Amino acid sequence: MVIKDRIARARLGALLRQFPIVTILGPRQIGKSTFAAWALPDYERLDLEDSTVMLRLEDDAALLLAQSRRIIIDEAQRMPALFPVLRHFVDRHPGQKVVLLGSASPALIRRISESLAGRTGFLEMSGISVREEREEPLWLRGGFPRLHWSRPRATPEDWFPAFLKTYSEQDLPQLGFRLPAQKILRLLTMIAHSQGSLCNLSELGGSMGINYHTVSHLLDIFEGTFLVRRLAPYHANLSKRLVKSPKIYIRDTGVLHHLLGIGFTKRALLSHPKAGASFETFCLEQIVTLARLEDPSAEAFFFRTQAGLETDLLLRLHGELIPIEIKLSLTGQSLRNLGQVMSDLKLKRGFIVTLTPESAQVKKNVWAAPLAAVLDRLFARSA
Numbered sequence: 001m002v003i004k005d006r007i008a009r010a011r012l013g014a015l016l017r018q019f020p021i022v023t024i025l026g027p028r029q030i031g032k033s034t035f036a037a038w039a040l041p042d043y044e045r046l047d048l049e050d051s052t053v054m055l056r057l058e059d060d061a062a063l064l065l066a067q068s069r070r071i072i073i074d075e076a077q078r079m080p081a082l083f084p085v086l087r088h089f090v091d092r093h094p095g096q097k098v099v100l101l102g103s104a105s106p107a108l109i110r111r112i113s114e115s116l117a118g119r120t121g122f123l124e125m126s127g128i129s130v131r132e133e134r135e136e137p138l139w140l141r142g143g144f145p146r147l148h149w150s151r152p153r154a155t156p157e158d159w160f161p162a163f164l165k166t167y168s169e170q171d172l173p174q175l176g177f178r179l180p181a182q183k184i185l186r187l188l189t190m191i192a193h194s195q196g197s198l199c200n201l202s203e204l205g206g207s208m209g210i211n212y213h214t215v216s217h218l219l220d221i222f223e224g225t226f227l228v229r230r231l232a233p234y235h236a237n238l239s240k241r242l243v244k245s246p247k248i249y250i251r252d253t254g255v256l257h258h259l260l261g262i263g264f265t266k267r268a269l270l271s272h273p274k275a276g277a278s279f280e281t282f283c284l285e286q287i288v289t290l291a292r293l294e295d296p297s298a299e300a301f302f303f304r305t306q307a308g309l310e311t312d313l314l315l316r317l318h319g320e321l322i323p324i325e326i327k328l329s330l331t332g333q334s335l336r337n338l339g340q341v342m343s344d345l346k347l348k349r350g351f352i353v354t355l356t357p358e359s360a361q362v363k364k365n366v367w368a369a370p371l372a373a374v375l376d377r378l379f380a381r382s383a
Contacts, residue, residue, distance in 0.1 A: 006031075007131050008123060009039050011293050015121035016097060020090040023076070023100040023112060026125030027226040027252075028171055029163060031145040032101045035125060036072050040099060044068040048078040061085045069096055076100040077108075078174060083115035090119055104175055108224035124226075126289040127252055130372060139282045140264050142254020160258035164188070167227070177221055183208070187218055191228060192250050192259035195277040199230060199248040219248070227251060231284070234301035234314045238344060241306040253282045270328075280312055280326040283353045283371050287324065290379050291317050303341055311341045311350075317378065323350040330354050330368045339363060351377070 015022045024032050037045065046053050046064070056064050061082060065071060066089075076082065090096050100120070106113040112120070127143015141147045144163075146154040168181035190204055205215040222228035230246040250256040257264060262272050269275050284300070291298035298317050304310040313324040323341050325334045330352060338350045342365075352368040359369035367377065 005132070006035050006039070007129055007290075008035065008125060008293060011123055011296075012039055015123055016099075019119060019121040020094075020096055021086060021098045021100060021116055021120040022123060023102065023106075023116075023120050024123045024125055025102050025105060025226070028103045028167060029144055029146060030125050030127060030226075032103075032125050033074055034145070036074075036099055036101060040070070040072060043070040043072045043097075043099065045072045045074060048073065048075040054079065057082060062089055065089050065096075065098075066093070069093075071097070072099045072101065074101045075103070076112075077102040077104045080109060080111040083111040087115050087119060103171065103225060105224040105226070108175060108221070124292065126226075126285065129289060130286055130375070131290070135371060136266065139253055139279070140257070140266060140269060142252040142257070143285075144252065144254065147254065156254055156258065156264045160255060164255070164258075167225070171225065172221065175221075175225075179218070179221075183210075184218070187215070188222070188227070188250065188255075189259045191222075191248055192256050193274075194248070195256060195274055196247055196249055196280055198243065198245045200245070227255070229285075231300060231302050231313075234303045236345060243304040243306060247302055249281050249284070251281070251285055253278050253285075256281060276328050279328055279355070283324075283326045284313055286371060287313065287315065287375065287378070290375060291315055294379050303345075309337060309340055309344075311338060315378075321345065321347055322378070323347055324374070325350075325352040327352060328355050330356060330362070335362060335366070335368075338366060342366075 012022065024036060026032050048054055057079060062085060086098060090098065102109065106122070128138055128145060128148060130138060133148055137148060141156045147156055147159060164185060168184040172179060172184070186208060187204065190207060201212045201215045205212050219228060219230065223230055227250065229249045229251045231249065232246050233243050235242060250259065256278060257269065260272065260274055262268055269278060288300045295318050298315065301314040302310070302312060303314050303323070311323045312326045315322045315324060323338055325338050327334050334352055338352060342350050349365040351374045352366070353371050353374050354368055355370065356368065357370055359367060359373045362368045367374070
């Protein structure tokens with residue numbers, strides 16, 4: 001794997017200055033181990049996929065932890081019993097630094113948040129950013145590093161089937177979820193076909209012959225393992241009736257394209273009915289990832305009224321609410337919608353992200369621009 005500078009490095013450093021433990025979370029194969037080894041070369045690494053390491057930790061975790069003041073523990077979700085031990089260990093050893101790497105959220109690994117409350121900061125690793133690699137290949141193939149930086153480079157046609165097979169047959173059972181792989185892949189495919197639509201649990205369940213609660217449980221797992229995003233609706237005290245259901249997305253566009261059977265070329269993608277939803281997904285993930293690195297309290301919503309007035313993304317960044325439309329091309333309708341939402345919510349500025357290569361101020365305090373230009377306006381460029 002080619003080692004690349006990652007924009008998350010600054011955030012990792014800030015967290016290590018504040019907490020004795022930093023937990024780096026993200027989907028399997030997103031590059032957490034490579035990133036941690038590159039960013040923290042003086043840290044000793046303990047890999048819980050190694051049975052010998054697991055046995056040593058089970059035998060006397062405190063003794064093993066005491067052998068180094070700087071430790072990375074990989075695949076930490078495999079050993080939840082370790083978290084209470086870590087809490088006592090860092091309390092008794094000021095100056096000790098531990099970095100945990102995991103492939104599931106604290107909601108799935110409850111003992112992280114329960115045992116290490118106040119002692120750990122969280123950093124979510126997402127796919128490769130457009131600040132780290134060219135935009136078009138990332139959109140077409142998704143953000144997993146092995147599809148861009150490995151030598152030889154993995155091909156998406158071969159890599160995604162293997163990734164989803166491992167996810168459904170190994171990763172989920174290791175977290176305690178024993179679900180039929182066929183059911184998992186079928187539900188993910190159904191989500192892909194409704195990409196960016198309102199989440200209708202009853203409809204999804206009816207199509208699969210399972211109940212509302214089972215679908216909700218599966219979506220919790222998909223979301224907790226960073227494969228799916230449920231984008232919450234924005235609520236405001238307006239006279240207009242607002243949609244209350246979240247929108248649902250497969251987060252990585254490479255996974256999305258594989259599930260939809262789209263070839264990994266621009267021509268194949270742009271000729272597909274889900275091209276607009278794919279572009280929306282790609283831009284949404286890029287914007288939210290950078291927002292949370294710059295402002296850990298950043299929030300993302302969408303806005304839609306029952307009458308159909310909608311904005312794809314409402315980003316709360318440093319306390320400011322910013323509406324962002326994401327369209328393959330600029331249309332009068334998207335401009336009118338954005339203007340109306342800005343008026344209703346009394347917002348100062350807005351953006352329309354398009355594939356158009358040029359940037360333009362299309363209305364007072366409204367810019368239509370390609371993704372890179374919108375990111376430059378939203379976030380200060382790193383030196």
